[in-house]
Amino acid sequence: MTSTTLHAEQVSLDLGGRTVLHAVDLAFAPACLHAMVGPNGAGKSSLMRILAQVLVPSSGRVLMNGRPLAGLSANQRARMVAYLPQDRQAVWPMPVRELVMLGRMPHGATVERATRQDWQAVDQALERTKVSGLAHRCIAQLSGGEKARVLLARALATQAPVLLVDEPIAALDPHHQWLMMELLQQEAQAGCLVIAVLHDLSLAARFADRIVMLDQGRVVVQGDSVTVLTAQRLADVFGIAVTLEQDKHGLRLVQTGLVP
Amino acid sequence: MVTGQPRADQARLSPHRRLAGLYAVLVVMLCASLLTGAVPLSLAQSLAGLWSGDDLAATIMREIRLPRTLLALFVGGILGISGAALQGLMRNPLADPTVFGAPQSAAFGAVLVLYSGMAGALSVVLPLAAIGVALLSFGVLMRIVGREASVVALILAGLAIGTLAGAATSIVIALSPNPFAVTEIVFWMMGSFEDRSLLHVGLSVPFILAAMGLLLSQGNGYRALVLGEDSATSLGINVSRLRWMTLASVAMGVGAAVAVSGAIGFVGLIAPHCARLLVGADPKRILWPSLLSGSLLMLMADVLVRLVPAQTELRVGAVTALLGVPLFVAAIRRHRGLFAEGAA
Numbered sequence: 373m374t375s376t377t378l379h380a381e382q383v384s385l386d387l388g389g390r391t392v393l394h395a396v397d398l399a400f401a402p403a404c405l406h407a408m409v410g411p412n413g414a415g416k417s418s419l420m421r422i423l424a425q426v427l428v429p430s431s432g433r434v435l436m437n438g439r440p441l442a443g444l445s446a447n448q449r450a451r452m453v454a455y456l457p458q459d460r461q462a463v464w465p466m467p468v469r470e471l472v473m474l475g476r477m478p479h480g481a482t483v484e485r486a487t488r489q490d491w492q493a494v495d496q497a498l499e500r501t502k503v504s505g506l507a508h509r510c511i512a513q514l515s516g517g518e519k520a521r522v523l524l525a526r527a528l529a530t531q532a533p534v535l536l537v538d539e540p541i542a543a544l545d546p547h548h549q550w551l552m553m554e555l556l557q558q559e560a561q562a563g564c565l566v567i568a569v570l571h572d573l574s575l576a577a578r579f580a581d582r583i584v585m586l587d588q589g590r591v592v593v594q595g596d597s598v599t600v601l602t603a604q605r606l607a608d609v610f611g612i613a614v615t616l617e618q619d620k621h622g623l624r625l626v627q628t629g630l631v632p
Numbered sequence: 633m634v635t636g637q638p639r640a641d642q643a644r645l646s647p648h649r650r651l652a653g654l655y656a657v658l659v660v661m662l663c664a665s666l667l668t669g670a671v672p673l674s675l676a677q678s679l680a681g682l683w684s685g686d687d688l689a690a691t692i693m694r695e696i697r698l699p700r701t702l703l704a705l706f707v708g709g710i711l712g713i714s715g716a717a718l719q720g721l722m723r724n725p726l727a728d729p730t731v732f733g734a735p736q737s738a739a740f741g742a743v744l745v746l747y748s749g750m751a752g753a754l755s756v757v758l759p760l761a762a763i764g765v766a767l768l769s770f771g772v773l774m775r776i777v778g779r780e781a782s783v784v785a786l787i788l789a790g791l792a793i794g795t796l797a798g799a800a801t802s803i804v805i806a807l808s809p810n811p812f813a814v815t816e817i818v819f820w821m822m823g824s825f826e827d828r829s830l831l832h833v834g835l836s837v838p839f840i841l842a843a844m845g846l847l848l849s850q851g852n853g854y855r856a857l858v859l860g861e862d863s864a865t866s867l868g869i870n871v872s873r874l875r876w877m878t879l880a881s882v883a884m885g886v887g888a889a890v891a892v893s894g895a896i897g898f899v900g901l902i903a904p905h906c907a908r909l910l911v912g913a914d915p916k917r918i919l920w921p922s923l924l925s926g927s928l929l930m931l932m933a934d935v936l937v938r939l940v941p942a943q944t945e946l947r948v949g950a951v952t953a954l955l956g957v958p959l960f961v962a963a964i965r966r967h968r969g970l971f972a973e974g975a976a
Binding site for chain 1: 914
């Protein structure tokens, strides 16, 4: 599990005549929390969907441990890659524990037919995201922060070696944002390859082992936070003026304005 | 923590007990349907007539009431489970074959075959034509609204297709040389179980059973769709296959049902809501109870039309619409948020 790598090999995507991704070539190191940053429309979500094999690229492929992910059956792939999309919805008011059991579906488990091991994985996931107390509540009654953690638990319950989360902390308050980042960091430290799309550059700098920056469908740079987040690059890509300081907590980012 | 099946709803009765209650009421309604009719027969006469003899009672039971009861049972069941499957697929509590124009289209298909003289009323071509046109209507619907359909777009497109099919049906009938065409219009547009034979049962039930089986087998897909299409895909569900299977099965079941009973509306909308009251919102778990609820609703409506003293018998489709429309409106009011957001 600790050695799983993911590699987007020359991935391009055309959607309705518009090129969303231009020959993106990215390797993701094992057991790391990777933050994917970039302005709106940079192609982050599309790349995540391709990595999750929810979307088929126009050209190029995704390799896991050097083998094409597309060669796996849907179930095999689902056991290897857990994916939490950007729009987090649960249309029907279902009990939390049963919803999280959906994460065991790639292992052939359903609420009706689940082994002790499956229920253990579900309860473990609920514990890790600190929502064990909500197990028997209905998803529709939960707050945004609780719901976000329950849905992360659903992804964790799969116990896949790769976890892809698209904007996991959007719409969360600062407390829950921090909590969520800590959870993702713990998953990475436990050996999972975690890729998270983030808009909060400060949290990305604070928590991520590696940062990959996309702009207009191309990779701008990939590396650690000090390498990737420079004032010049943030001005070029995001159009923001920032001051950067290295202190005992890591890289500190203060936005001072917009680049004219 | 205990393992097992937790419930979100803190109800006094377990879902199993409530389901058992549903079975009990269904059996009572089956008996009521067999015992209700224009000719008063005693319980003993009815039961005896069902199994043996060739007197009047036997004829009434086996050639009038039994086919009628069986058809109501199966047609109600397929409409109920179709509604539940479509609601699961569309992730939308307002989905129903009628809302998408499928029964109206199937009725048009059946009428077209009858009046073009291609086949008689007791030919297998009739259900096949109804199924074909229902399938076509789904195809057109999906072409109009596209994959990422909003609720509003789906309902508007369904309305357009249903209205068009209804209009086309009345035109075909009006152009036919048959002077009794007007009654036929009412039959196809309103639906009825009057004067059906066991031949009608044999013509439709195989298709209906196949469709029921296919829909029941898709439960995991509907459950995974709770989290949206991308999540379901990432969990190993082939969403486009699920969509295709569901629409084809609904077209097959509803098409066959409409071919023998006419277009009966809103059972597919009400039944899943009844099922949710019994077993919760899980889109897989409501499939079977929706089937049972649909059967029950249809039997109740069909017994009701026989009990109401009227010059000509009430149409069962009118009764289900009468029950269904207020519920439809209530559902729209309750889920107003869906319309505000726009996306399904």
